[in-house]
Amino acid sequence: MATESRDVTEAAETERELTMSRAMVEAIAWEMRNDEDVFIMGEDIADYGGIFSSTTGLLDEFGRDRVMDVPISETAYLGAAVGAAQAGMRPIAELMFVDFFGVAMDQIYNNMAKNTYMSGGTMSVPMVLTTAVGGTYNDAGQHSQTLYGTFAHLPGMKVVVPSTAYDAKGLMHSAIRDDDPVVYMFHKRLMGLGWMPSPSGPKTAVPKDDYTIPFGEADVKRVGDDVTVVTLGLHVHRAMEAASQLEDDGIDAEVIDLRTLVPLDTDTILDSVRKTGTLLVVDEDYQSFGVTGEIIARAAEGALDDLSAVERLAIPDVPIPYARPLEDEVIPGTDDIAAAVRDLHE
Amino acid sequence: MATESRDVTEAAETERELTMSRAMVEAIAWEMRNDEDVFIMGEDIADYGGIFSSTTGLLDEFGRDRVMDVPISETAYLGAAVGAAQAGMRPIAELMFVDFFGVAMDQIYNNMAKNTYMSGGTMSVPMVLTTAVGGTYNDAGQHSQTLYGTFAHLPGMKVVVPSTAYDAKGLMHSAIRDDDPVVYMFHKRLMGLGWMPSPSGPKTAVPKDDYTIPFGEADVKRVGDDVTVVTLGLHVHRAMEAASQLEDDGIDAEVIDLRTLVPLDTDTILDSVRKTGTLLVVDEDYQSFGVTGEIIARAAEGALDDLSAVERLAIPDVPIPYARPLEDEVIPGTDDIAAAVRDLHE
Amino acid sequence: MVGVNKLKTMYEQMVTARHYEERLVDEYLVGKEPAFDISAGPIPGELHLAAGHEASGAGVCIHLRNDDTVTGPHRPHHIAIAKGVDLKRMTAEIFGRETGLCRGKGGHMHLFDPDVNFACSGIIAQGCPPAVGAALAAKKRNTDAVAVAFLGEGAIDQGGFLESLNLAAVHDLPVVFVIEDNDWAISMPKDRVTDVADGSKRAWGFDLPGVRVDSDDALAVAEVAGEAVMRARDGNGPTLIEVQVHRRMGHFMGDAEAYRPEADIERAKQRDSIDRLADDLRSHGVTDDDIDEIRERAHERVEDAITWAKKQPEPDPEEAYENVFTNPPATAATDGGENGGAN
């Protein structure tokens, strides 16, 4: 099992580009093939292949015993995944939209995340909770959230947010092999769905072999000297686009993709901030008491003397509205990012 | 109805000190007497009077129709409170421990908090969700959390955390009269229960008349020039004790009690930080992606040039353990606060 | 007994709902062809159509007054129409306009009309507890108003529904739960997710009456619902009803239904409750001309609503910051402090 095998296989693989959804499924299928204990449960994951194509084709290869449609009983089936994991299996359980967490949060938080600690380490809960996040397609307040901060705040779960097909595959292998509960949050807009076009970034070359990406290593997507932009998920691509625009203005932005929120790669953030002196955090979650505050706080704790300005862009503490002009207003756009960087650079 | 009537009534009332629980109940009873639409629901709130004495005596005065014991079905009865509030009543619904939020978070978040916005303001949800928070009595990971950050992160609810009897009463009046959903988080250790002794701070003089305390106004509990300590709930009292200790060392700490997290009184924090140049945030919630990060971020956004050092004390991203030495280790103590302030002052 | 006037009203509501959704399909597909992009066109986002469910909305709501509360699920149009939700403003909402029911904030899964006490939740079964709460409010206020919660057969395994049955039962609340059994929960046939073919059996474990209407015969629905609503109004407590309906379309627009046997799709389309009710009307002596007139009126109303809605202004982006609270805090600090209002 290769780790960060990008270099080794790059030559052979650059031709083969995958969507993020295909990359995710490839990792799941590999693990299911190689470990009888891995199985997957969720609503509409069998015949439908997952509403966001997160399980396409798995039913055909593995059958209904290992690719299980379940009743719309998130408490029961996520809790059952906990029980199966404690019994030594390695379930993957999908929560169709992260917005539905509220019907099952006790199993997610009080059992899945805490049982390892509460049992003093005598129990493990090796399960992966996959869930679709994000807006930009006008699905309104109960179907458009990311809730990154909500999950990252509560200790005991590792929280993964891939932004490219390459990362999606490597992080999924890591998630399934990890002995701890992992919440794997995939952004709908990045999956490469025919009916919800992705930006160009997430579709990448993906090695055929399995490989893992360690948790807690942010990816510096673009090296730059002037402003540090820390972000994740969909907004990695918006930040990269903004950085291209800014090049023309002679502003050299560094863009950091966190990739995992728990563990969080504070060192990479601090190194960058010490270099640029300015920090913009961009997030698709609600602004207050969430990801943006935490990143700014870590920068302030670790590099206060080097910091000359901080700024953040996130959902401005409103539920996510339906109508296009309203949703566009609250979700940070490429131009918003570029403008904020310009402000910071002044 | 008086607003901030402390001055007016102080003379007459200073003799009458109440525990926080008595003050809360007094406000609830006043509102129930004066508004037929106010009623209260919860587990063990009738004959028992609330496990933490949050409803003592209400059954006797108002009877079972208005003081309703409910099945252990938090989704059903909190959702019913939403429905009754939308129908024009003003329910108070108790979630016995905030730790149980996970069995009912969909009603709390997707309905109670969002329906006002999702309906474009055509519906209101004038309800109060009361809930007990906090540790310090060795009740372990499923019964000791505050979850301040979890609730404050999700827009649509006002979040109130009283630290004294005076505030508890005034904030409860405000909460019940407010047309919006209010989450009223009372710390068990502050209630003045015979079986869980409180520190000396929370029992205060409380006017007999009704009065309101506006949301979004932090209380500067102690004016000081050297270090700003921002905190809430139980830790207001620990911070005050630490400040007394620090006096002997010639360190003059300013202590700010947030009182409400949503809305958050950023101005008071910034004014203080501009004066002292240093900031310590003390919280009983998990450290990362929560209250401490947000306060530090707001200080960094608003007063970066004035800031020479920041620091925080919170639960170090572990579930709350049972055994006394372990729980003591993770919940910030008075000495921890004093030590942190000393560090900052150096 | 459900008289001919009520049947005519039901028929009009059903025709309105069906035609409305047919027209919504056209409007929804604007900008989405040839390549289907869910976020394109005048109506973006998910759209769950209820063609084949009309008998349940009309048959139940015919017994309701404005002060009765209805909570709908993610597939709410036929129910909203039968409950008397303002069709123009509902349409404007679906088009995301300023004058929409929710000023463009809710969209089609989140229709709120306080004038007729209608609300929705897009989360499975989560309309049930608020319906129980509306019933509780009615009881406390000594009115004889009732509440009705609609849900799909896929929702009967969800805690929020099951808990609500008990809470309603123990307080004898005036609430009726209506399961619309269209055989499918997205791609999952009901026998894959529960052992109980008749969802109204769920009532048994709570000592509640449960009744199933085995076809989408609007008259049969109206009779069963009439009893349940009367029972509730008379203070005799809740009832659980299941109605067999049909899903004539995909789960939502864009669903290719690859999982669904051809024969099942055909079967759903053959059983048309609207035609059946027209026959019932005829047998009550209503003429074809009368029926045509009702249809025309319904179609006109739909066209009017759509025409009106499309002329309405889009909301100003700044409105995104309004309505988080009914009573917004004085301090601007709520929405992110000095950096609030991100974009």
Next chain:
Amino acid sequence: MVGVNKLKTMYEQMVTARHYEERLVDEYLVGKEPAFDISAGPIPGELHLAAGHEASGAGVCIHLRNDDTVTGPHRPHHIAIAKGVDLKRMTAEIFGRETGLCRGKGGHMHLFDPDVNFACSGIIAQGCPPAVGAALAAKKRNTDAVAVAFLGEGAIDQGGFLESLNLAAVHDLPVVFVIEDNDWAISMPKDRVTDVADGSKRAWGFDLPGVRVDSDDALAVAEVAGEAVMRARDGNGPTLIEVQVHRRMGHFMGDAEAYRPEADIERAKQRDSIDRLADDLRSHGVTDDDIDEIRERAHERVEDAITWAKKQPEPDPEEAYENVFTNPPATAATDGGENGGAN
């Protein structure tokens, strides 16, 4: 049929549980008299005692093997003992010691013993879904292991239980749900919170068998449970059982039970399932000497456990930072970055 040897084992477990809790009362009250302070003394925090529930734990668990899974509620001691949880390490856990089952992190509501597949949750009904999951794992692995979830009668209105019935039913999983009906949920009598006097009726709405044992007759429990466990082991699916037990004490230590009629307290204390089982033993020819010997052995075991536990070291404060993860991330950043490990 439950033979005399099994009855003796059950008796021993029941006596052990009862005596254990009597002794815990003494230990718990140390440092809490005259003024009761929940956080004082060698055993702080909440303590929920199960005196009066023993027949259910023993009668069910007598049929279980180590590889069968049991999930307990907040009142778990009698079940843990019957399931064979290590009594010494369980006691050390309750005393918050380093060698406790959970190294002092869980306490009495959160006992985990992987050796005998025992786990608890202090959140009402939330042990049910993990029990279903353990049963699912057994089925997937083609073992004949079963799972049992215990809950109180107050938990039968909670979504997590109700959803679990359905999930278990639709997959015919080897799981048994056992409701311990002690008439009270803290201060709430059951008829205040549900219309159903017999909680096993909840099964009906899911097409599952439901059986109630109307008294805490350990033998009767063992017979009903034996059938249910066999049914599960043979691949014939889940069963719901309700057992009438009694709460001989307050809900938790410190509960003055002001809400509870004197007569009810008396009644609960009169019906002693342990004495009844002793009579059953006698009728099977077990002598008083044998019975005394069992009692003595049980008492000794309890004393040994308590003596051992009290000698165990307290955990080092630094251990608070361990065990968040089985596989801790390489980066120290997880627990709060450079400021992690707050105090």
